[in-house]
Amino acid sequence: MPPKSKARAFRNTPAQAPVPSKNEPPEPFSRPTSKLEPFLSTLSTNHIYITHIDTKPVDFKRKIFLVPVLMNVAIVGLILWRIKYILPWYMKICWSLMAGARNETSLDTAWMSYNDIAKEILRRSMSFVLDLMIYVFIWPWPRAFFTGRAAGNPVLWRFIVGFNREEIIVRRSRRWFQAGLDMLEEGSEQDLVLRTVRQAVDPMWMNEKTGYLMLSKEWDLDWKLMVTATKLCDKKKMDMKDFKPTIFIHDKTFGWMTIESAVASGTAKEEEGRRKIVAFKDELTVMGKENLFFRWIELVQFESSQPGGFGPERQEDTMIKAKKITCYAAPFSPSANYDGNRKSITLTLNTRNPSNPIINVD
Structure with a gap:
């Protein structure tokens, strides 16, 4: 019998969300597709797992x-x-x-x-x-x-998988996660787990690191599972897209449950906005104007923290100031120009966190 209360760490659904059926876990959790069964059968129920595709350049x-x-x-x-x-x-x-x-x-x-x-x-x-x-x-x-054996080792992983443009990365929780914890029961323990998971799938943080650099005190890399996942793709039993950013958590009632990264780190719209911001930051870095990006961020954070809130008028004033910074720093660069055909930037009030406005890059 599933718990009556819903998991509350990722509040991305309306207050009047439909009640889940008895056969489905409450939001934001969902059942994994049957196509993931070959991979799920190799996971340990004592850990939380995070998968994603590392697309950093091979030379890097x-x-x-x-x-x-x-x-x-x-x-x-x-x-x-x-x-x-x-x-x-x-x-x-x-x-x-x-x-x-x-x-x-x-x-x-x-x-x-x-x-x-x-x-x-x-x-x-x-x-x-x-x-x-x-x-x-x-x-x-x-x-x-x-020569590591318990979770494999990086040398064996590289020897079998090699260096590829797209590589499957599997992270596994360390000792901070208590095996057998009821993830559907509201409380401080659930909040801690889901907050740690949310930090681990932050799009901007993940974009700045290749898979090997994601080792931390909270997360270890499971080399053996990374080899297994790659072999499943090589044998056409699974596809690369099956390992898109996803969190795998085991529950006694529902078995393996998943949370997709877009849900874990915010709404799908915010996820897309972050992705565009990251791409824009990379483009400015190539142009040698990375400092311009951080000046925008500092300006928005300063204006949004001022008394009176970050309403439409202040958003408009902030956009004017940001535009002046852009025109001064890169007057001949269409990529860094608000009025250019390639990029435009808008600010939107974040209703869930008014002091942290959403920056959209189009």
């Missing part, structure tokens, strides 16, 4: 991936050097203690002062602690990078 992905490769190779090299340097010393200590063979590590405490004994104990203890720290905290990095 190679450069980004080269950084952790070189870093982990350097770490392995330093660890091997440390082993070569310290292992003979440890072997001599073990041989002296266990076999009684005298060597340079043997200590005759009867003829040593207390200060010398204390210094030698401290020196050996520091060496033991240093190597223990390397083994516990540093060695797991290259081990997980090159």
Whole structure:
């Protein structure tokens, strides 16, 4: 029996929304299509998953991936050097203690002062602690990078998938998510989960990062699932579009539920507006006018925070000021001109958050 209350974190539907049927989860959740079954069967119910398509340039992905490769190779090299340097010393200590063979590590405490004994104990203890720290905290990095098994590893992922213009990215929640949490029950725990998810699918944030850079304290990349998803597409069992930005959450009553990114991060209209803004920002960056974009944002934030609200008159005044900034900064650029054929910008009052107006780029 599904809960009577609806999930409240993403309030994108009217107050008089229709009551969901007993076989369907309440909004904003929905059942995944049957085409996703091959992928859903590989997911763990203990995690939340987020999928999307990484469309960053191939050369950019190679450069980004080269950084952790070189870093982990350097770490392995330093660890091997440390082993070569310290292992003979440890072997001599073990041989002296266990076999009684005298060597340079043997200590005759009867003829040593207390200060010398204390210094030698401290020196050996520091060496033991240093190597223990390397083994516990540093060695797991290259081990997980090159030979990780639980969720796969990035080296195996790149070896199988390679570098492509479109790549499937699958993120998995870390320990902050409590397995078995009733996501349909209103409360602070539900709010925390959905707020974290909403931040993870913010369009502007996702547009600035390639998939490998989305590792964070809240989200891990599931390399094994990324390989599985790619193979499903290669075998024509699924399509790339099936992995559009989507959140997968498991519920005891309804099983796997989905929230599409447009619903998770705002209304579909706002999602489209953000996409256009991101594209416009990229275009200004190519022109060398990225600072112009941030000057617009600062102007809008300043005007919208002034007393009296951000009504039509203030919106119009803000547009006039923004137009002056544009004409001064890029007078000969049709791409950055409000009156040009390619781009126009309008401000709309955000009824859900009046202090944060919606910027539309057409």
